[in-house]
Amino acid sequence: MDLPEWWRQAVVYQVYPRSFADADGDGIGDLRGILSRVDHLRELGVDAVWLSPFYPSELADGGYDVADYRDVDPRLGTLDDFDRLVEALHSAGIRVVVDIVPNHTSDQHAWFQEALAAGSGSAARDRYIFRDGTGPDGSEPPTDWVSVFGGPAWERVADGQWYFHNFAVEQPDLNWDNPEVRADFVRTLRFWADRGVDGFRIDVAHMLTKDLTDPLPSRAELDALPRDGRHPLIDRDDVHEVYAQWRAVFDSYDPPRTAVAEAWVDPARIPLYASAESLGQAFNFDLLEADFDAGQFSRIVGSNLLLAAESGSSTTWVLSNHDVVRHATRYGLPDAERAGDGRPVRKHGNEWLLSGGRSPELDREKGLRRARAAILFVLGLPGSAYIYQGEELGLHEVAEIPDSRRQDPTFFRSPGEDIGRDGCRVPLPWSAGAPAFGFGAGEPHLPQPSWFAQAAASEQEGDPASTLTLYREALATRRRLQTAESLDWVETGRDDVLRFRRPNGWTVITNFGTEPFDLPDGATPVLTSEPLVGGRLAGEATAWFNAL
Template sequence: MTTVAPSPHARVLSDAPDWWRQAVVYQVYPRSFADTNGDGLGDIPGITSRVPYLAELGVDAVWLSPFYPSDLADGGYDVADYRDVDPRLGTLADMDELIAQLHAHGIRVVVDIVPNHTSDKHAWFQEALEAGRGSAARERYIFREGTGPDGAEPPTDWVSVFGGAGWERVADGQWYFHNFDVSQPDLNWANPEVRADFVKTLRFWSDRGVDGFRIDVAHMLTKDLTEPLPSRAELEAMPIDGTHPLLDRDDVHEVYAEWRAVFNEYDPPRTAVAEAWVHPSRVPLYASAESLGQSFNFDLLEADFDAGQFRRIVADNLALAAESGSSTTWVLSNHDVVRHATRYGLPDAERGADGRPTLKHGNEWLLSGGRTPALDAERGERRARAAALFVLGLPGSAYLYQGEELGLHEVADIPDAERQDPTFFRSPGVDMGRDGCRVPLPWAASDAAFGFGAGGAHLPQPEWFARYAVDLQDQDPASTLALYRRALGLRHELQADEELSWVDAGSEGVVAFERPGGWVVVTNFGESAAPLPDGEILVSSRELDGGALPGETTVWLRRS
């Protein structure tokens, strides 16, 4: 068991039921955070060993991506047992210690729940394979007979999110549906046994002290598989308005109403946040107090560093939060997208008529191994620092992805033989996958694996990681790490209500808003300097020169 010395940065754990509304939540991807046993995989004791670092950073909660037993066919999102810890990562006792240490430092704990599918190694799926057609075990999943001669063709021409067919045939000739990797069979949420088992899982972790849950692909659980099944073309032509056979169905909220009742049994109530890629008009359904209570806002993951886009996104999402009574969320990076320091150093995304990127932003650069288009790394980091201060000044929850506080860039040139993401293997030459943002963190510039662990790292770390190492940034008051620590400390000191009023900055490309108590956030999205409003400067994303606000810079001010 990892022993952690008390940290001078520890805070008292808040017992406020609404602690989540303006929390700063730090996402840990466990296998890439810190490794204590030298096997190349990050582990639970590794996270525990870094709790003082998280406390000094100043976060309110830690969200743990999956740490459950898994074959790692999809980075841990292929779960073989929802109520245990992968033995390569630790034990339930290790998890209990991590929760205790985080709580002792005033940090709450959010864990990932992956309810759309299990691993094909899950005991239920193995039982389904053994039990055969018509069995109760197969009714927990989505099995169908094939079409064509001898049922040798899949039931439909549906495709997986990761590329390739969405159906896989088993030994006795039936087919099962998998929205994601072939090793991730979809569960049948019309089955009461499935629903009851997830309630059991929620109580299992809540009883162990977990404070909240991030719900993976929350919009995909329930399905209408009434025969005849539609074709792929028919599916794509259907509106996604609550009645689609596979996506964002109204009846999924019957599941979440049951979960909400469970969450409310605890004091304070357990929280939940939906990963729901849905039309904005549908977001309040997931964020309502009767459902999960909060939903991710992913708009900034697709935005350029642009004043008009950022202001519109803020206004739209604050309005959606008001509609549901929840608080909104702000996310610049996570384990599924190109890191924002890199996105902001590349040309702006090409956009369709709806304003959405026509391609995954940064994928062209990844396909080239990071050679074209040219990356302006310094500009990307400058913009990333400005965007971080902008977001941390907003009302609502801010979600940080491990390494962004170091200014880390995406790793593009991972050899094909060392890649792990199923997206890469199922769509060769089309999508390079998500390995580049999942490379293990650099803790010490001169140590083996940059201090991640004595046994190397499960994904290759480039040499340039050294200059982003924590031990170097600890000594530099101008580092990105120092900026995040300063901003998070100020955010706690200012403790503003969830209000925002726009301020006329008087310059094109400059966006400014004021929070209660005279706290003003000003961001210059342009390249040229602009006038700096009057006020006491609290923190700036880059060094200021006199009374001007440099381009691609954010400043926090306090008006007297």
Template structure:
């Protein structure tokens, strides 16, 4: 397929483009730095549009680029309808959208509706206005307990650790499910609801094609007193009536949003980040009357194991069929240890995973982490993922085979999770947010003209874009070829499992005769005559090597 035809295919106005799209997540502050201040920016993204087009993606998803004090990596938003001046201007944003659209790449932006920054104009107004004011009604303020209100309203903990309530100067307390700098909004307030509709239209009018909704399951709350204790809260089932998580009434909000999305042609898309208790609960976010799609994070907590992968794939395809949506496949993002590292660490074997814990326990890159095995398994898992029906979400740097970076000293770290503990313990999330290496040399490996805002290790030189681009065996070359071939082979959203006679080898067929075979084991698997039909991946004679994936296609399908 020619480059022109690929661009034409990706620039279609088909309203269902998102159903099987390859979406590339950009963490803007760590992608490319155009002005040399050490922080990635919007002009930096524009400077790399050719790279993104050559990669073969259908869309980019931008993590927050809004004005922010960076108390939580940009997820503390001070102004939802502007660009952080350190990252550029609205005019820069418009040029980026134009440049990406010109290469057939759609644009998805992050919306953070559960909380604002404490520097947001609304919260500053609430602090100044005092008790009982209309401004405080936009947030969740309560009187404290104890003789003089000196104790928080409840003993709840925030996700990042520590109390979920913060006291202000006049003695009241506000609720923050995340960092103290991220006060939760009151979604019962009509002004809050209307303001976010304005925000969705603002970015849609600027050409944004879709939205990723941060912690979509947390917006609405029932804080009717008496409030439960932390122990009581933990025992309340998440069945739609929980006080602060995955409430049924949150879908009233998304029904309003859907009406806004449908004002546009084609309709704007959305995908929910919703960590909920059951597939049925997740399906509500993916309904056509709501956001339309919800993240499936199951592979983030799975070992490199054939049984686990098959169960997760089958379950999620069944869920998407029931909801009428398409599923999403994710191996890495800005919140988790990169999968090239996870797959080189000891298997979880069903133990709960927390960001950084296994990495710390393994002693970082020099001890307990088989980097070669991790990358080999990551490449195999990625080829399997890209062969599945549904949309694939890729995180910047995984196409280079980047490992998690452990060589960051405590004083260099930025993630509040590192300092406060909570759900993201261990090393926090900085290790997957280190700026990308574009060149094998330079003070920041081509990221910018000066030092990067997080330190890059010396071994980044081996993973630089200019090194991998010229190596046909590199991970970058594999991603480029896989995304190119995927565009040609992609068919309807179904697959058929084909038994292989080995529990550690998975094989499935797509309706057009495209087969994907993954050997999760350590012994080669004989493909027989099918080896002659391999169009992606490597075989040794007729054998599929250990921990690898191939794509097989009928003769002429790629012509």
């Protein structure tokens, strides 16, 4: 457990606590629920668990509106529960990564409540971004900026001033020019590291520091500015002054604590976050926006391995997380419409969600088949892989959620445009015959569809063809075959088939097409995502070989 660079090729499992397992029957997942499923995580074979926020929160944004960074939400447990969970995970050989949300607090945070009471010009307000309004009586916001979740990015308070919120109105942005803000987050990092946390995932790591010198630009002017390190709000060079301080904190522990940046930035700037002087690793989100396409996958792999080499870090591979449509569903829908640069011009799967899952038609079997092939491709790559809870069960996105049950602020702030992220956050199905499919005794906070019964872990246990079995076998085989952080591409003679070899001879072949692919004579795979067809690799399938 004390290898200092364990993270470089780790498999990290993301737990969204409120939807993982509910031990007390209130319909919300909790820490004791996670504790009850440690055996599942151990048998799966993951190296680490990343816990999405479990802090006190009003859940305006699924827990990413934090009211206290150094405590546990009473609905999810206590600090003693957290300590027991860390101990159990460590005993199972699993490290622990926690989410840090530094761009903003909850509007219920003690600091923000103090700021509201203290008034204009106070030291309490300086921890946040307050401005006077415009117009004769200050009744207009300082700018016409729009928040990420839709609607105005400024909110007026009782005394007439306005505060800035890049996300939901309940998430006021912090002022990272304030030394007190910087010092308090150092205390938070040490608080969790001292409790045994092995690493940190940094939420919107590219948005902390800002330059809001008057006069502020209009929305149009802001959108036109290059994101070259000097943008007023996004991916500023000076954010790395913060992370250099954090790096000193991480490195003061033995072994050093790790960090990974959620940084949606120009790829050329990712190495700044992944360098050893900054956070040390950064998410690569390109596969979240890619179709199941050999050309796109090969370009993404090549470019991100080059970026990793530039920073000296390892890259990360992500197919699903709590913010996007599950990849089994994405792969079962028509490919995204793309601009000339290859980027999707519409949100992948959003039209399907807006229709309640009725249009376009989802090919569930194709989506799952492609998802199984994609995970074997990804797990064969050098670097670390992040898997999202439920993908080991082959879960699809849940579209059939009544508007009255939805929770995501994106849905409420952009009606008819973005359905939100609730569909990938529905509580997991553990047992087909149990109440709430084994999630807990109470009614789940988001409704589970009837088809969850077929996907439940209990139905897949012991089935050699199940997705759960595939994940377990893949992670165990990966641990045995894992080698140096490089690969060589091998020509296949087909544009829709990719083949690469790792330094010890471990070979991965993925058929992105539908026609079977002829394997080399005498080649016997150690693992396949689909059975061979007459000795040939099936369409939309991946095979692993010890050496080839």
